[in-house]
Amino acid sequence: MTEPIHLFAPYFRTEEVLEEIRECLDRGWTGLGFKTVEIEREWCSYTGLQHAHFLNSASAGLHLAMRLLKDQDGWQDGDEVVTTPLTFVSTNHPILYECLQPVFADVDEYLCLDPLSVAERISPRTRAVVFVGLGGSTGRLREVADLCRQKGLRLILDAAHMAGTRLDDQHVGGQADITVFSFHAVKNVPTADSGMICCRDVDLDRVVRQWTWLGIDKDTYSRSHEDKAYRWLYGVPNVGFKYHGNSIMAAMAKVGLRYLDEDNGVRRRFAQLYENAFAGRTGIEVIPMPAGCESSRHLFQVEVDRRDEVMVELNRRKIYPGVHYRSNQDYPMYRNLPGPCPRALAASQRVISLPMHLRMSEADVQRVATALVQIVEG
Numbered sequence: 001m002t003e004p005i006h007l008f009a010p011y012f013r014t015e016e017v018l019e020e021i022r023e024c025l026d027r028g029w030t031g032l033g034f035k036t037v038e039i040e041r042e043w044c045s046y047t048g049l050q051h052a053h054f055l056n057s058a059s060a061g062l063h064l065a066m067r068l069l070k071d072q073d074g075w076q077d078g079d080e081v082v083t084t085p086l087t088f089v090s091t092n093h094p095i096l097y098e099c100l101q102p103v104f105a106d107v108d109e110y111l112c113l114d115p116l117s118v119a120e121r122i123s124p125r126t127r128a129v130v131f132v133g134l135g136g137s138t139g140r141l142r143e144v145a146d147l148c149r150q151k152g153l154r155l156i157l158d159a160a161h162m163a164g165t166r167l168d169d170q171h172v173g174g175q176a177d178i179t180v181f182s183f184h185a186v187k188n189v190p191t192a193d194s195g196m197i198c199c200r201d202v203d204l205d206r207v208v209r210q211w212t213w214l215g216i217d218k219d220t221y222s223r224s225h226e227d228k229a230y231r232w233l234y235g236v237p238n239v240g241f242k243y244h245g246n247s248i249m250a251a252m253a254k255v256g257l258r259y260l261d262e263d264n265g266v267r268r269r270f271a272q273l274y275e276n277a278f279a280g281r282t283g284i285e286v287i288p289m290p291a292g293c294e295s296s297r298h299l300f301q302v303e304v305d306r307r308d309e310v311m312v313e314l315n316r317r318k319i320y321p322g323v324h325y326r327s328n329q330d331y332p333m334y335r336n337l338p339g340p341c342p343r344a345l346a347a348s349q350r351v352i353s354l355p356m357h358l359r360m361s362e363a364d365v366q367r368v369a370t371a372l373v374q375i376v377e378g
């Protein structure tokens with residue numbers, strides 16, 4: 001009996017997670033505050049970023065990023081945001097939520113935004129660029145950040161895949177106005193659903209904390225811990241959202257963070273095994289890593305001809321890879337937008353993400369690699 005090998009499978013240190021959660025239950029504090037404060041501090045000290053605010057998802061963070069920058073800079077409806085079509089739709093939906101105009105730029109060999117294409121797509125109405133570190137890669141993030149600085153554009157980094165990624169030995173995030181990480185169950189810091197929003201600017205960080213709790217200007221925790229009169233009173237200066245994270249998710253994230261570097265090391269070893277297996281093979285193109293990038297290796301991606309047939313053949317052998325991603329231009333709300341993206345379109349039809357998770361063994365990696373080579377070489 002061959003066991004199925006799935007693309008992702010969350011792995012939890014059950015006893016450690018339960019111990020963290022037990023503290024919440026014993027203390028009677030499962031919501032905002034307590035563990036959410038702890039994980040924010042730990043995330044800042046791990047990444048070296050100045051500010052971090054714990055969220056109920058990265059999707060919430062990406063929406064909030066768009067909303068707050070629009071508010072703060074006074075963007076008008078219909079103003080443009082340059083973005084990649086090769087991503088999860090939660091990168092791009094916020095542009096539509098905020099009545100802005102997505103403009104797709106093409107990707108490069110790293111499957112991340114190509115700065116040359118971004119430069120071409122900038123118009124007088126462009127306000128921001130959203131960069132996605134696909135699979136944990138930094139791509140040409142630095143060039144895109146330089147371009148944004150030159151042109152006076154805001155930069156949002158969708159770092160959903162990038163927990164633990166370093167560029168020249170520094171964690172990512174410093175390049176962007178706002179960086180958003182995901183701690184969804186299948187991402188590199190696994191919880192159930194949560195995320196982190198990191199603002200470069202202290203004032204924006206302060207506003208973010210109000211907006212993630214319905215626009216209320218003080219959180220419960222600090223109200224109940226400040227010994228002053230009228231602490232039951234609070235102001236509501238903005239129509240905010242319920243986007244903050246809770247202590248149960250934070251408890252899970254704390255354990256995930258403890259093992260993040262170790263786990264990413266395992267992923268990088270698996271990636272190396274895949275690379276070794278495909279070296280010198282024709283018909284399997286490994287997506288390269290840019291120099292200086294120590295990737296979280298959320299994904300290991302290759303491109304092949306006849307991708308869909310190859311996927312079906314892998315499935316017949318109980319191997320279930322994924323596709324990251326179908327071009328968002330395939331979906332009705334992103335069709336017919338300005339900007340042809342031939343490289344992204346080709347990738348959309350050719351990429352495969354091979355199984356990559358901590359429940360796999362090296363033998364599983366070999367089994368996947370051997371199967372793919374057999375199928376592709378016929």
Ligand SMILES: *Cc1c(COP(=O)(O)O)cnc(C)c1O
Pocket residue numbers: 056057058059060087088090091132158160161181182183184193194195
């Ligand atoms: C998973 C993911 C998100 C959204 O993360 P959630 O925490 O599930 O909301 C955003 N962007 C990309 C590229 C993702 O893969």
